Amino acid sequence: MHTLSFQKHRILISVEAESDTDDLEAHSSDEAAQIWALVCIKAIRVYHSMLQVPAGIKRQLKFWQQITGKSLHGEAFIFDIEHVIPLACPVDVQQFGASRFRSLVAPLEPEQGPRLLGNLESEGLRQDWVGESPPSRVLRAPRPFIQKVLNGTFSAILLPHLPNKKRSGSSGLTMNWQLCGFTSEDVPVLPGHASTFPDADSNLVLDTNVLDEAIDFLQAYAATILTDVEDADFENVEYLALQRCVGVFQRLLQGMDPSAFVRSAREMTGKGNAFWYSSRRPYQVAFLVKAVTMANLLRTAGSMQEVLQSAAGILLPEVLQAPFKHMLETCRHCTPHESTISRWKLLLDGAFMLFQRRTNTEIPRGSGSGAIRYLMADASTQHGRDFEHIMVASVKASDVCLLFRTACSLLDTWHAVEDDDAPALQIEEELMVKVECQDAPELDADHLQDDGFDVVVDEAPLERFWSLQAFNHGSGQKPAQQQASEESGPRLEYINETIESPEFWAQLLALDKLFTVVRDLFDWVESCPCHYKRQAPTDNPAIKRRWQACPLRGRRLPEISCGRFFDILNRLCLANAARLFLELPDSLAEDCRAACLLDFEHGRGHLTFQLTLKMACFLEPPLLLFGLAHHDPEMPDLQKDVLQRCMSSQCQHPLVQKLKEQKLHEEAELFIEGEDLKLLENLEFFTASFRFAWGTERKVEGGHAQVNMYASGRRNRTEATDSLALRLSEIKRILSSSDVTAFLECVQVARSPQKLVSQLGLARHPSCRLAKNGWDPIYRKTVYHADPLSLYNRDPP
């Protein structure tokens, strides 16, 4: 059996009928329908909801219920099978005709019956019950079900019969009773006791009364079983099953009981005692944390109740909706008020600070252990506030050398690649796995936002299709607009002149080339040294993603310090100048060409000047130290140069001074003499710690965008709202990790702003004296305000 149309849906019946329990042998559903067996139908019974049916029928019933979406009470028929003779090999149903069967009971082609009988005879499969008259009808069923009949699992076939309401047309699910051998009178009908079965329209509500009755019935029935037997070691399968049913119903009953629900809600919220709705105990911390995170998903915290209701409406089946909505109704008393949520944002944010401090201090301090931290900061104005976003990445000190070596070998790998990427990719994969194991938790979850520098006007179409006549003609057609077109005449002329002038386009080209330099510089700074300008294989998106997420991305300070940045700048300028020279059209006047080239040269000069002004500091100690971590197999001496310059400098920066200390100094001299870095323990650590510093703040800038995206719809927002916008994704991650309890403890010790401030070590801040109570807004200002007192005059965390 192949397809079936029901309510304008095409359903592949045989495919649908396969469930996971069947072994999924390959069924090509587009095969023609086939005859599998000769069967003898003992009886045809009508199905109704009170009928007890064996498991095989239940399975088929469920299937057809899913297809039709009806309960099939009185609308399905059971074909009890008495004898089955499987054919040696299945035969196509249609040998001659082209029309496909739609109905589930269909006439056989007149020639087929005798021929099948003949085949049976010759194969010796014929049995006594078959008789002389050849079969004339086929019964169609999903192939998996037929197979179950063949191997004896099913002893009956259940088929739906949905009478065709429309007079015309044929329906695949309507039984042809004449074919089954019935007249219109003696079609099996529902027995009297089943005809009163309540239909879907009569409101069947799942409530405690129903459950109570069901339990009573079950108990009464169980009692009748018990009266028959008096044995002490009585063990009846049916009775045990009944016990299980009663148990399930009782648990359901308990769950449906409003007071039980109230109790669980009370435990969750921590509110109240016996008269819980009138009581006002504090909420449980865990509950409020969840509520705040949930409220952040919504447009406004006040709509939480509504959202819960409609979510229940979407998900729950109809029977459960009414009781569940009632439960939520009672729950309205315990969804926190929006002002509560607003206040708790501060606590959540503060608690996360505490939590971060705790995790950061968990790494033991010391020279050999501890963590190396890289900061990335960016400030911007939002909502009239100066907002500083700092991102910290920590690498365990014990891992940093390993990471450095990994990074170096990654660079070596890619440097050695000529044109075949495959082996390098393999090595890279292994290295990446290593990195993933070793990398300490990083604090970043921001998306990069693309703010391009696109000033490129697409020249060709505009120039090709522009025509002043056409433009004027279009408006000149309408007399009413003639006046207007004459008024704007001079301006149109002006625009026309601009668009048609080659000088305009030439200057635009010069500008574009200048911006290409800037764009490419950004590309370079934001890329990683390993994959820069390398085309990711197009057939594997996973590799592309991995390259984009390369840990070395944006960490190019070592290269910058070695002067590579200015190399790149010069190279880009030269290349683009040459390209500009070539791309300027030949038709251009000589003086204009010179002017464009001059413009470009001016721009280049300005760029170089500005960048030199800003970046030259990287070429001198102490920032030159970053150059130590530079690794380029082509220029192995660069590192030594840098080291020598750092050691001979007079810079007073602590890190430079550290380099001059005993151990490091000795090892540095050894290194300059040609010793392998891997053998110089201290120096390698010192060097490696510079490798992973960020050179761009793009990642942080993404955070601002995130804040804006999240909070742009919110007015009158506090600092906590903004801050939480950034931290929420991490808080959510913690909530689903094993650190929940630690985090919740942090929230618990900082249950009010006052406690939070003292936990953060700001309790002695002078502003705190202004507070009138524990929830005074002044505490929030204390937490977020960056005044010198709170910045420098407190105990370090």
Added chain:
DNA sequence: GCTTCAGAACGCGAGTCAAT
């Protein structure tokens, strides 16, 4: 064992202020 009191913690309604 009952009352009283202070403080904690939440809800209410008015006010605020950035976005539209």
Added chain:
DNA sequence: ATTGACTCGCGTTCTGAAGC
């Protein structure tokens, strides 16, 4: 100018403990 989500100040209710 309007709007409406968010915040603020204040009132209400509950808790725990001292006082009687």
